[in-house]
Amino acid sequence: MAFSKAGATLCNVVLSILITSSFIVPSSAGAFVGMNYGLDGDNLPSPQQAVDFMKKHGMAQVRIYDTNAAILNALAGSNIQVMVGIPNEEILSVGESNVTAANWVKKNIATYLPNTNITGIAVGSEVLSDYPSLASVLLPTINYVHEALVAMSLDTQIKISTPIAASLIEDSFPPSQASFNQTYARTVIEPLLDFLSQTGSYLLINIYPLDIYQQNQKVMSIDYALFRPNSGIMDSNTNLLYTNVFDAMIDAAFSAMAELNHTDFSVVVSETGWPSRGDTDEVGVSVDNAATYANNLVKHILNNTGTPRRPGIAINTYIYELFNEDRRQGATSEKNYGIYYPDQTPVYSLDTTGAGMISVTGPANRTWCVAKQGVSSSSLQAAMDFACGEGSADCSQIQPGQTCFNPDSVPAHASYAFNSYYQRNSMASGSCDFAGVATVTTIDPSLGQCIYPSGSQGNQSISIGNLKSSGAGSTYCQSLILLGPIIMLVSTLRLDLVVQL
16 A cells, blocks of 8 residues: 555654663664765866765765865864875875974874864775885885874874775685785785784775676676675685675775684775776676665675674775766776766765664674584584474575575584574573573674564564655555554663664
8 A cells, every 4th residue: 555645744743752761772872884075076066065965874984095175174074084095196295204293294184183083094095906006105105194193183083094905915815815915915015914903993995896796707697796685605714604795805905804813803995886887898887886885885884794713793884985076087988987967966876984874783782603613514413403404593694595695505504403403492592602602692694585583582673675655665654653652662672673774
């Protein structure tokens, strides 16, 4: 039946009550999705118009490629967190000495504080891949700029790093065997990682799954690049299953860092995206694929899914990019990475804030039962046979064609079966062991539409998408109205509610 205007109004009222109610506390933890914003195009909005556009769409993090005064002034008072850049062509002049670096910080950073919320500086971009002649001055420049920040007491607010290309990581699959390009691993990257560790910063990396897919399309499905359901690829060294390029590259970076004795700081994705238009020979380029990648990426990041190597660990990510820029050099695709056209109309629909979903989760002590890493498939299969047979676990959802069949692997199916048995036995002591092949976790193993039953009695995850004028919208609204008293009741019992708005 049609969703009437009156019904929509009622639903909006209920939403407003729930959102503004003191019973509900918006989540401030977890990862964010920011935007890259450049000016290399014709007919782009003015910086003030662009900032107003960001605020209108709830964008709270942005990366720019220089220290453009018009943009930084427009950002003043917006509270949008901004990462600024030192262009590659300016590295030599900025890093000439500690004096030149201090002057640069004073002019391009301190001038705009505190009104403009500058939180990061990216020194160059893909310097080691595209400008190898600057390799010897990259780290000295970073150090000089950091010393200037320290002298001005800005080093705790503003972190410094340099974006590297994913191609700098060699032998990236399986991720566990990855390492950095040997030309720079010990001479540049290792001291860079030392610096990042000492200053509490992060490694910036640019990841473009389309490029990786185009180079490996004979052995890689496009679903694997787009976060769409697929059987995945197993890392034989760790028995970790990878179902997308993005996670595999992040974990490859972690492995490469570990080889240089660093596991003590995070990775931030400084650029990732998918073009909506390309030349005829550019395989995989389309509006549909761009929309699929971006929307699946946002869900993956905002759900704090993490990676197989580091599940549940936030991976902050900047999408490339806000607007199409027609003056970009190179193939047609280079000009069409934007989420929006210069006239501010969408190339495709994307919500980077999670505002279209309300997610209600139970207490922080929820638990699940999953297969241990490194256990042989034969041991897992034997335990799964018991769980699905004599143990009376519900294994219907891991059958072919069902929501949890993919990833089609013994560890994934065993985890679902173990968790079902664990929940059906009220999470009793010893119900998550299976002769030592299972373990209890507080990290939700759910993936996509495959939802693992919660380990907290009576508390289930609830997702309500953007309401539309349809029968489905009416159903969502009715659900929201019915859930309102429940949400408030739960909050009065002092359970942790996370509302992503």
